[in-house]
Amino acid sequence: MPDNHSTSESALACADVWKVFRSGRAIVKAVQNASLTVQRGEVVCLRGPSGSGKSTLLSMMGGLERPTKGEISGLGKLYSQLTMFELSELRRRFFGFVFQELSLIPHLTAAENLVAPRLFQGFPRKLLTQQGEKLLEMVGLSHRATHYPRELSYGERQRVAIGRALANDPSIVFADEPTANLDNANVERLARVIEGLRMKRVTVLMVTHDNRIEGVASRFFSMNDGVLSED
């Protein structure tokens, strides 16, 4: 498994990546020949119209989906050479995800959801609770620690999802529309969090349409009909 303090500067890379979905006779080329290298500590923003393949590329870069063709590597590891268990471990230990649909676990409280990536690993419950509370404070939800997802507003759930992505002290954060339901104050809070991550040399790959958060990005890429280009 990669070292958090690896000397390699490239955190993420993909070369000639294709993703083709087949639905009956229809063939959808979601990502076509995409190549991208992201250095450690970079904040990269992926933009483009809905259905252009941004989320698919993000999923592949995060090891959630396999490309149809091409190679992807994260923290110096080629995904195609990793077993399913190793890829899971890479995600669990070094990656943080903010999903478009938030995907909180309904029967865990906000504090427990925050530390979900650390469940099943034998951490003392007290330590996890403390960490959960600390993360809740960071996303401004200390007063919601014992609330269940259904008791939170969509924006609050979004903030829990953002906190969860940081629970494992990740080397790379993948965020799909992280500001979709946030007000200006919380977008600013998120921008500060991302700035803090950049200072800690954490890489952020973010899909967004929101120009309120784009100020934190160091590079921009656009996707149109599955074709990636740097702005």
Add this chain to the structure above:
Amino acid sequence: MSSRIVSSDILWYSWRSLTRRFGSNRAIYLCIGCAGMFVFSVTCLREMSMREIQEHFVQVSGGGDLSLLTRIVSWLGIAVSFLEAQLLLERAARDHFLEFGVLVNIGVPRGIVALVASTEYLGFVLVGGCVGITGGLVGIAMASLSASFVRPTIQQMGLASVYALGVPCAAVIPVGASLFYRLLAAREGTARAR
């Protein structure tokens, strides 16, 4: 950071989801409970029909031997209990698939997710089985009010309880296995089912 998976955490998670979902799982407990009660009652009857109650039944049925009939009904009950538990758990697994997908996405290995789900479902069927056994015992207590009722022995009730609990528990094995293979097959589907 540790990467090992700890069984006490799996139990904690399963207990958490079992208790938090109690309301939405009542139908599962009741259905498994009804099947368990049926299995419990018929097993008692079968055991009894083979021993003390045989003569009693022979008299009641006008000379007919009921042991074969109770044996057939008993196996039928076991099959129904197993299939019903499996059906309910498959349905629960389908309903919770998205949640399992989340766990997979944040890096919990698929096998562990299937194990977590199986442990939780084992909890479902144990609750259901206990409901069934309680129902069976209440039935026996009520029937005991009748002077002509031949009460089953503790041993017979013990065997009936083992069937009522064991049969639905066995249904967890195919459900856990099929969930594991679905999670494997849904490598892409799981990721996209966010």
